[in-house]
Amino acid sequence: MPAARRFPLLLIGAFFALYVIWGSTYLAIRIGIETWPPLMMAGVRFTIAGSILFAFMRFRGAPMPTWKQWKAAGMIGFLLLACGNGGVTLAEHAGVASGVAALAVASVPLFTLLFGLFWGHRNTGLEWAGILLGLVGISLLNLGSNLQASPMGAALVIFAAATWAFGSVWSRYLPLPSGPMASACEMLVAGAVLLLGSFVSGERVTQSPGLSGWLVMAYLVVFGSIVAFSSYMYLLKNVRPAAATSYCYVNPAVAVLLGVLFAGEHIGWAEGAAMAVIISAVVLIGLPQWRKQKPVEKG
Template sequence: MPGPRRFPLPLIAAFFALYVIWGSTYLVIRIGVEYWPPLMLGGIRFLAAGALMYGYLRWRGAPAPTWVQWKAAGKIGILLLTFGNGAVTVAEHTGVASGVAALAVATVPLFTLLCGFFWGARNTRLEWAGVVLGIIGIAMLNMGSNLQSSPLGAALLIFAAASWAFGSVWSKHLPLPQGAMASAAEMLIAGAVLLVGSALKGEHLDAMPPVEGWLALAYLAVFGSIIAFNAYMYLLKHVRPAAATSYAYVNPAVAVLLGIVFVGETIGMEEALAMLVIISAVLLISLPQWRKPKPDLG
């Protein structure tokens, strides 16, 4: 009789980083944009995190990415970090509550499923039911006061989720650098692009940020980028995309709770109902993925 299936410790740690640490970053972004322009905040965050990781990995003897790998990392970094995380940061700067932002990003598994069509993925009826339910949830979310008061924020959040999903699926088909070097290269390129965007937009600091602003930046760079993002990239290589994006079940609840406790955010009945609908949709989509045997990657 076979013994119980073991769940490796690295996977447990990676899922914890996604579920808890990433859930907290929405609140920290909300705090950060009070002191930093949004594109500048994202650019410094990813450039600093990428530089630290790249330097450490090279010091440990990791090979530098090839030109082909740099190009692949640039594509994924721009999709996930410049467009994905950058759009979330700008949306929160427009006034969208951190919990609502996390809830909108919870639609990533829906877009992940749809993006699979580009590589011939076939979906079950249960997964299609999840997509339909998810679309209903998105509509309900947009009826809430948070997003109705910020149409730009609503559009940015949906764009961020779609971009993140496409990049997540595409990353499995590109010649990325090995291991954590992929994350370092992606952050370096994404951070540089965000800072260029910040300069073109004319962002500037009116005054040097206080300690709270620097702590928010440091938390996002170390915990949100180096730890949590690497955990996400690790999971993309070791579990199915739907499992890797399962943080969408937990992040909204973590973000809403932290927003209420620490900055007094509120969500209306529409957002609360939308949360239930979207999380139910994500569960419908992900259940068949969890049941499928993991393909042999050789």
């Protein structure tokens, strides 16, 4: 296949992975916690995915991370995956609908801008408008019957978004391993933390997860943790950063649609209004990036 034709197909596949696969992981988690204890499921997922990615990178000749790099990756893995993804998993286990969880996590760019102030970042007027609009969206989301029925779930999903954002900003200033090796180390550390949390909290597997439970686990490991991440890295190298991060606009809609169609979830007027407001806020925040970025030169 000619390179010119293969390149667009890779782009299409990568965007599909970010938009659809990452959007579908919320429903996959919702299905998985029916047979897996929540912390154990997240811990097993990242332990397996991290092991596969770590072994692959070492096979490709990536250097063994130093102790300093392991510590940095461990802190980011704890914030993004153990607290972030683990918080989402616990929130869904507490009764938060998968689509509503995705809407709350869509607020990550808002928290990212706020935490960036700690490192001296200055936000534009448009970005401040996006932050304020996003806070309105979060308020609307909490007025919905879904989060009101589960106050603990509401707190967990907002906590997950905040820790993911804080870890994302902090990661820019830490000596992480290069390339996908950083993600592999983060997954391994997060997997260990989540499994320890599962043990301490007394989680037990009372029955076999069954075929559906193992299929969900395989989907989260292979597609949610490895394929989607690799696609994200590919897009960062071949398109503008604002385009690569545009999944923030699409994932909530995908998660809501899949939850309604396949899990019988109901999204009320407050959640629907919150989706429109939060996505509009994220678009506002992304506008300066689109304006500043130059088109990628084609070879």
